[in-house]
Amino acid sequence: MENLTTILLYHVVAGSVFSDDLEEGFVPTLNGAAVEISLMDGPKVNESNIILVDKEARNGVIHGIDAVLFPPAENIKELVNTNPDFSILKAAIEAAGIEEIVANTQNITVFAPTDQAFIDLIDALPTVNNLEELVDFLGGTDGLINVLAYHVFVDGRVFSSDLTDIKITMFSGDEVTIDTSGPKLIDLGSGESNIIATDIQGTNGVVHVIDRVLLNL
Incomplete structure (x- = not known):
C-alpha cells in the first residue's frame, strides 16, 4: 500500500492548475518528486499524453493522461x-x-x-x-x-x-x-x-x- 500511495501522490500537484496555466518545466507533486510538463508535442506529463483537460471538481481540477506516472525509485x-x-x-x-x-x-x-x-x-x-x-x-x-x-x-x-x-x-x-x-x-x-x-x-x-x-x- 505504501508504494501505491507513493505512485498516486506523484499524480497530484498542489492547487487548481488548469490547462491554460501549464508551462514548460518541472512541477513538484505531493509525492515530493516533480513531473515534467512538455507543451511542444503534447501537452505531456513526463512521457504521458494529456488527453482530457479541465474537469472541475469541488476541491480541484482533473486532467486525464494515457499512462501511469512512476516516481523515482532510488535515493x-x-x-x-x-x-x-x-x-x-x-x-x-x-x-x-x-x-x-x-x-x-x-x-x-x-x-x-x-x-x-x-x-x-x-x-x-x-x-x-x-x-x-x-x-x-x-x-x-x-x-x-x-x-x-x-x-x-x-x-x-x-x-x-x-x-x-x-x-x-x-x-x-x-x-x-x-x-x-x-x-x-x-x-x-x-x-x-x-x-x-x-x-x-x-x-x-x-x-x-x-x-x-x-x-x-
Missing part, C-alpha cells in the same frame, strides 16, 4: 552508486562517511562531478596522484566534507527550468554563481563548471552533472 546515494561516471564521487562520499546523509536528507539539489572532473583536478595538482592524496591535500576528512558540501544545495529541489543568473549558498556555507548562458557554475576561485546533464531525480532530491569539481578553498 541520491543509490543514483551515485549505480552510475559508472560517478565511481570517484562514490568513493569520496564513502571516504567522508556521509553516505546516510546523501541517502536520507530530503529535498536537496546535488551538482555531481564526473570521474573525469576528479581526474582533471588530480592531474592539475602536482603532489596529488589519487583520491587518498587529494583528501590529504584538502586537509583530511573535514576538508573533503567541506568540498563535497559545496556541491549540495539544501534549500529545495532546483530543476533546470528553475535556474536563473543568481548566487546561491551551498551546504558548506559558501556561494556559487549560476550562469544560465552555459549553463554553468562559477565557484569562489572563479573556476567554471559546465552543467552537462540535468534533472536526474531521486526520491530525496535532484542531481545535475558537472564537468569540473567546485572548489571553495
Whole structure:
C-alpha cells in the first residue's frame, strides 16, 4: 500500500492548475518528486499524453493522461552508486562517511562531478596522484566534507527550468554563481563548471552533472 500511495501522490500537484496555466518545466507533486510538463508535442506529463483537460471538481481540477506516472525509485546515494561516471564521487562520499546523509536528507539539489572532473583536478595538482592524496591535500576528512558540501544545495529541489543568473549558498556555507548562458557554475576561485546533464531525480532530491569539481578553498 505504501508504494501505491507513493505512485498516486506523484499524480497530484498542489492547487487548481488548469490547462491554460501549464508551462514548460518541472512541477513538484505531493509525492515530493516533480513531473515534467512538455507543451511542444503534447501537452505531456513526463512521457504521458494529456488527453482530457479541465474537469472541475469541488476541491480541484482533473486532467486525464494515457499512462501511469512512476516516481523515482532510488535515493541520491543509490543514483551515485549505480552510475559508472560517478565511481570517484562514490568513493569520496564513502571516504567522508556521509553516505546516510546523501541517502536520507530530503529535498536537496546535488551538482555531481564526473570521474573525469576528479581526474582533471588530480592531474592539475602536482603532489596529488589519487583520491587518498587529494583528501590529504584538502586537509583530511573535514576538508573533503567541506568540498563535497559545496556541491549540495539544501534549500529545495532546483530543476533546470528553475535556474536563473543568481548566487546561491551551498551546504558548506559558501556561494556559487549560476550562469544560465552555459549553463554553468562559477565557484569562489572563479573556476567554471559546465552543467552537462540535468534533472536526474531521486526520491530525496535532484542531481545535475558537472564537468569540473567546485572548489571553495
